[in-house]
Amino acid sequence: MARRPGTGYLGVVVRRGSTRGLDWRLGPAESGLLGHLAYSQRLTVRSRTERNWLGPSPSWAPQADLFSPRSSHSGGKLTLLCDAKTDGSFLVHHFLSFYLKANCKVCFVALIQSFSHYSIVGQKLGVSLTMARERGQLVFLEGLKSAVDVVFQAQKEPHPLQFLREANAGNLKPLFEFVREALKPIDSGEARWTYPVLLVDDLSVLLSLGMGAVAVLDFIHYCRATVCWELKGNMVVLVHDSGDAEDEENDILLNGLSHQSHLILRAEGLATGFCRDVHGQLRILWRRPSQPTVHRDQSFTYQYKIQDKSVSFFAKGMSPAVL
Amino acid sequence: MAAAATCGSVAASTGSAVATASKNNVTSFQRRGRRASGTNDSGPRLVSITGTRPSVRNGQLLVSTGLPALDQLLGGGLAVGTVLLIEEDKYNIYSPLLFKYFLAEGIVNGHTLLVASAKEDPANILQELPAPLLDDKCKKEFDEDVYNHKTPESNIKMKIAWRYQLLPKMEQIGPVSSSRFGHYYDASKRMPQELIEASNWHGFFLPEKISSTLKVEPCSLTPGYTKLLQFIQNIIYEEGFDGSNPQKKQRNILRIGIQNLGSPLWGDDICCAENGGNSHSLTKFLYVLRGLLRTSLSACIITMPTHLIQNKAIIARVTTLSDIVVGLESFIGSERETNPLYKDYHGLIHIRQIPRLNNLICDESDVKDLAFKLKRKLFTIECITKLRSYDLRSQIYFLSRHLQRKFSIKKNPYFKEPHTLKKIY
Numbered sequence: 148m149a150r151r152p153g154t155g156y157l158g159v160v161v162r163r164g165s166t167r168g169l170d171w172r173l174g175p176a177e178s179g180l181l182g183h184l185a186y187s188q189r190l191t192v193r194s195r196t197e198r199n200w201l202g203p204s205p206s207w208a209p210q211a212d213l214f215s216p217r218s219s220h221s222g223g224k225l226t227l228l229c230d231a232k233t234d235g236s237f238l239v240h241h242f243l244s245f246y247l248k249a250n251c252k253v254c255f256v257a258l259i260q261s262f263s264h265y266s267i268v269g270q271k272l273g274v275s276l277t278m279a280r281e282r283g284q285l286v287f288l289e290g291l292k293s294a295v296d297v298v299f300q301a302q303k304e305p306h307p308l309q310f311l312r313e314a315n316a317g318n319l320k321p322l323f324e325f326v327r328e329a330l331k332p333i334d335s336g337e338a339r340w341t342y343p344v345l346l347v348d349d350l351s352v353l354l355s356l357g358m359g360a361v362a363v364l365d366f367i368h369y370c371r372a373t374v375c376w377e378l379k380g381n382m383v384v385l386v387h388d389s390g391d392a393e394d395e396e397n398d399i400l401l402n403g404l405s406h407q408s409h410l411i412l413r414a415e416g417l418a419t420g421f422c423r424d425v426h427g428q429l430r431i432l433w434r435r436p437s438q439p440t441v442h443r444d445q446s447f448t449y450q451y452k453i454q455d456k457s458v459s460f461f462a463k464g465m466s467p468a469v470l
Numbered sequence: 471m472a473a474a475a476t477c478g479s480v481a482a483s484t485g486s487a488v489a490t491a492s493k494n495n496v497t498s499f500q501r502r503g504r505r506a507s508g509t510n511d512s513g514p515r516l517v518s519i520t521g522t523r524p525s526v527r528n529g530q531l532l533v534s535t536g537l538p539a540l541d542q543l544l545g546g547g548l549a550v551g552t553v554l555l556i557e558e559d560k561y562n563i564y565s566p567l568l569f570k571y572f573l574a575e576g577i578v579n580g581h582t583l584l585v586a587s588a589k590e591d592p593a594n595i596l597q598e599l600p601a602p603l604l605d606d607k608c609k610k611e612f613d614e615d616v617y618n619h620k621t622p623e624s625n626i627k628m629k630i631a632w633r634y635q636l637l638p639k640m641e642q643i644g645p646v647s648s649s650r651f652g653h654y655y656d657a658s659k660r661m662p663q664e665l666i667e668a669s670n671w672h673g674f675f676l677p678e679k680i681s682s683t684l685k686v687e688p689c690s691l692t693p694g695y696t697k698l699l700q701f702i703q704n705i706i707y708e709e710g711f712d713g714s715n716p717q718k719k720q721r722n723i724l725r726i727g728i729q730n731l732g733s734p735l736w737g738d739d740i741c742c743a744e745n746g747g748n749s750h751s752l753t754k755f756l757y758v759l760r761g762l763l764r765t766s767l768s769a770c771i772i773t774m775p776t777h778l779i780q781n782k783a784i785i786a787r788v789t790t791l792s793d794i795v796v797g798l799e800s801f802i803g804s805e806r807e808t809n810p811l812y813k814d815y816h817g818l819i820h821i822r823q824i825p826r827l828n829n830l831i832c833d834e835s836d837v838k839d840l841a842f843k844l845k846r847k848l849f850t851i852e853c854i855t856k857l858r859s860y861d862l863r864s865q866i867y868f869l870s871r872h873l874q875r876k877f878s879i880k881k882n883p884y885f886k887e888p889h890t891l892k893k894i895y
Binding site: 298458 | 754760762786
């Protein structure tokens, strides 16, 4: 596994005494959600250097290349967010605020909540969505408002959510056109933004709206070809795992995306039920879909507790409430 | 927290305090979903609408569901712009009650109502609403109810049964004044006619509307759902609940109630067949409804017979598309009716989902096993877990025989019974 000097092997934050180091830029706004892992003695950190790494990025080493915008990265990555029996939207908020802070051009297809919801949470995490939208960094498709417009008034030009008016299951081509238009590099020459990112909140909603799983997989395929390959950007999508509800279309979608993605973050509820101090468990799985599986896929599991402005992670059984 | 601080300031004085605070902290009192007041306003005008209050967590505007106990379990109330989905109990006995409490709360607070049903005429539904409990009339009857209730007073510190003080307190039943947030209703009496006539309500009765020639936009929803969506959108637009109509400055809440959504009476076949032709109709309806609600000052209650839906995947999708999901399970006809654990109650109430609005976390209550009972007049929700602790401190100790003899306490019956020790010795 490629390792960059200056980062820990497991990416677990090691809190040492000194805070010196070029990469130490910790402020209350900088320590984002996933940049705050609790110290645990069980997890041995075989870090090569003394450098501390507590920054806004999720500090797991192999992805430090991926998430740090300063380094060059070859080709985009698809990150799959999945939640089962719990709400995984905190991951979406994290990635949105993370990429906006990293000065990337973000196209956010928000199908399940309104703009003000994301902007209020974004403000808690230190980004202002309204300002990002004004200066052109963020292109926001508000699914709920657009759906009302599409359903009640006939639209003249093709609308990204055109399929809502059609009786039989169509395809998501207008939505893909919207994404491509939003993320295409402007010809002015100046590179204001580092690389484009596509965020989709809740692909499972598209299934509820009458799209087939194959149509949604096609849409993701086209988006990957454009955003990840052509524009060298990243993609983050959220899919719900229906578990034992036997949602076949959802299972097809989830399995298809799992095989295509480079990083899978799976937020699960605890198997033992509700707990006030531990809200769930996050499983992290790295994959290399393009290469043959020479190395085994890396997987970690952390338990988390969501607080008002951040999320704290700890190893299983090491919740501060229990210790 | 900033939200809590500004909460206090607004309670004192609206206007300038909020305006200055809003420059730095625009988030706390934006009435979410109101298109007229965008987040770029110079100062959010916090107009106090009767029957609403801001949530302490994030300043969200809340309305009461009609049951103060349910409000407490939902974290203060139902947020404006969201959907409360009630999964009906098997014989549809208790879910109409919750539906009627919601509407009655709207009438008492002066909100506009929109009642949609495929089974009953909305006018008949409104005639059967429960009467609100007012201040002096029923105070005497309630005193005896409260007396029988074993709720401990909070200012008496318990010495022996100290663990009971840690039990979560459910609502205290008492008389009500009209300026309160949640009201109590007398299920045995009807709402007075003059209150109903003074209220502004709109009814949607499907058999009447399905034959009328309302212009229908092409959509893949069943015609019943399409007509209902158009009706709701018309009311919202014409009465100015979404702020888009410059003439109508509406400062009221629209309470929408839809009964038995998804049942075959609405023309939907998800309760009849597993893979019907219209399997996406209901979810599309809920999605567009969500879009309508998020951009207007309204709150919606939907009762749905989920136990009849054949395809379990649809229930999961419906749950994702609704904000609050409450399931009712009544004991009638089930084996639990004779279970001694449940002898005081009529059914279980499950809070399946609570939304995270404008926030990373939500106010989930710790109490998970809740039961309801419909007494002669009131509908109450209680926690049924008896206090059971496996901690060392509350183990029961017997004094062993030789100690009894040594201290000659055979004669004293007090020491022969098991007692609870207060602390580890």
